[in-house]
Amino acid sequence: MTGRTKATLVIAGAAQVLTCVLSSADLVGRIENGSVAIAGETIIGVGSAVEVSACVDSASAQVIDATGKVVAPGFVDSHTHLVFGGSRAPEYAARMTRDLEDVQSLGIPTGILATVEATRKETIESLAAGAEQRLWQMLRHGTTTVESKSGYGLSLDQEVKQLEVNRILQERQAVDIVSTFLGAHAFPREMPRERYVDLVVHAMIPQVAEQCLAVFCDVFCEKGYFSVSEARRILEAGRAAGLKLKIHADEYKAFGATLLAAELGAVSADHLNYTNCVAMRKLKQAGVVAVVMPVLDFAVRHEHPFDARAMLDKQMTVALATDLCPACRVESMQLVMQFACRLYRFSPEEALHAATVGGARALGMDDRGVLAAGKLADVQIWSIPTFEHVIYRIGHNAVDKVIRRGRIVV
Numbered sequence: 001m002t003g004r005t006k007a008t009l010v011i012a013g014a015a016q017v018l019t020c021v022l023s024s025a026d027l028v029g030r031i032e033n034g035s036v037a038i039a040g041e042t043i044i045g046v047g048s049a050v051e052v053s054a055c056v057d058s059a060s061a062q063v064i065d066a067t068g069k070v071v072a073p074g075f076v077d078s079h080t081h082l083v084f085g086g087s088r089a090p091e092y093a094a095r096m097t098r099d100l101e102d103v104q105s106l107g108i109p110t111g112i113l114a115t116v117e118a119t120r121k122e123t124i125e126s127l128a129a130g131a132e133q134r135l136w137q138m139l140r141h142g143t144t145t146v147e148s149k150s151g152y153g154l155s156l157d158q159e160v161k162q163l164e165v166n167r168i169l170q171e172r173q174a175v176d177i178v179s180t181f182l183g184a185h186a187f188p189r190e191m192p193r194e195r196y197v198d199l200v201v202h203a204m205i206p207q208v209a210e211q212c213l214a215v216f217c218d219v220f221c222e223k224g225y226f227s228v229s230e231a232r233r234i235l236e237a238g239r240a241a242g243l244k245l246k247i248h249a250d251e252y253k254a255f256g257a258t259l260l261a262a263e264l265g266a267v268s269a270d271h272l273n274y275t276n277c278v279a280m281r282k283l284k285q286a287g288v289v290a291v292v293m294p295v296l297d298f299a300v301r302h303e304h305p306f307d308a309r310a311m312l313d314k315q316m317t318v319a320l321a322t323d324l325c326p327a328c329r330v331e332s333m334q335l336v337m338q339f340a341c342r343l344y345r346f347s348p349e350e351a352l353h354a355a356t357v358g359g360a361r362a363l364g365m366d367d368r369g370v371l372a373a374g375k376l377a378d379v380q381i382w383s384i385p386t387f388e389h390v391i392y393r394i395g396h397n398a399v400d401k402v403i404r405r406g407r408i409v410v
């Protein structure tokens with residue numbers, strides 16, 4: 001911190017500030033009795049209260065007294081299917097005691113195609129309204145950046161409609177939206193698979209790129225969905241059109257998707273339930289971020305939980321995400337951290353790191369996820385005495401305030 005820059009907002013005297021800036025001593029960069037100074041949208045100073053007040057002119061700043069509270073970066077939720085129509089509550093409830101065939105024999109619509117049907121019937125406005133409610137809950141739980149995938153349209157017009165909703169949300173909501181094109185989420189009922197892959201490659205990707213509707217191109221590469229060779233065609237077309245790459249990999253079978261992610265230099269590979277050590281090493285070498293979703297495994301009662309400990313011990317970059325979707329209705333990254341720690345043996349520090357810095361890396365962003373001078377002022381303030389309480393109080397929302405781009409939004 002040099003000079004005395006004028007602050008517009010100062011968060012003062014927090015019991016702990018968790019910068020999430022990696023130091024040898026502490027993965028979450030804890031500062032006791034810490035302050036954060038902000039000018040406009042940007043953080044200009046982080047340190048002990050004394051350090052910050054020595055370097056920042058806070059005479060005209062709004063001051064938030066954070067005595068007895070904990071300050072952390074806003075969460076970056078790097079994998080969601082936020083925009084969808086309808087509800088799959090009947091399916092979820094019935095699945096508590098019945099298997100899938102039983103549920104289908106009762107006439108209850110199930111799976112991705114049930115959501116496709118419901119999403120196609122909705123207007124842009126009604127889809128945006130539903131997603132906005134979920135986004136507001138995410139923000140209230142401390143999330144300031146959300147990735148949002150298409151994939152419930154499965155036709156050119158319907159996929160574009162879903163991505164238009166992302167654009168509307170970005171304009172209206174106090175959460176940053178990162179848009180992902182996932183036309184290759186499933187095969188629609190109305191055409192043969194080869195024709196659909198052609199449609200994705202020759203019609204959807206060019207239009208998505210031309211209208212700047214997405215940053216990422218993603219594929220659900222899985223048995224019964226897109227094969228490795230189909231995924232390769234789609235991802236190569238996405239990359240040629242200027243999109244960055246993501247892939248749903250190894251969720252129900254080790255299928256070769258992780259190796260494809262490493263080979264193509266995807267930004268992230270997501271799920272990884274069946275990923276073995278060889279594939280983990282390849283992902284790490286290729287700089288691919290591992291995105292894992294503990295609450296999704298819980299919601300689908302996954303029989304093969306991912307091996308987060310092996311990923312962390314191999315020093316892969318790991319991101320935690322909600323996977324908010326009709327099959328996994330979770331908005332809270334705090335709950336994700338709680339599950340990650342108790343069920344997947346993350347340390348609390350590893351979980352926070354994965355929910356902030358890890359999430360930002362999974363979106364190819366280096367301007368957020370940490371509290372440091374020059375970074376975006378996306379900050380949350382927790383009403384808890386020490387950091388550990390965020391994983392200790394199960395199902396509790398610790399958030400007192402959320403600041404997004406320097407503005408108090410919760």
Ligand code: ZN
Pocket residue numbers: 079080081248323
């Ligand atoms: Zn997904």
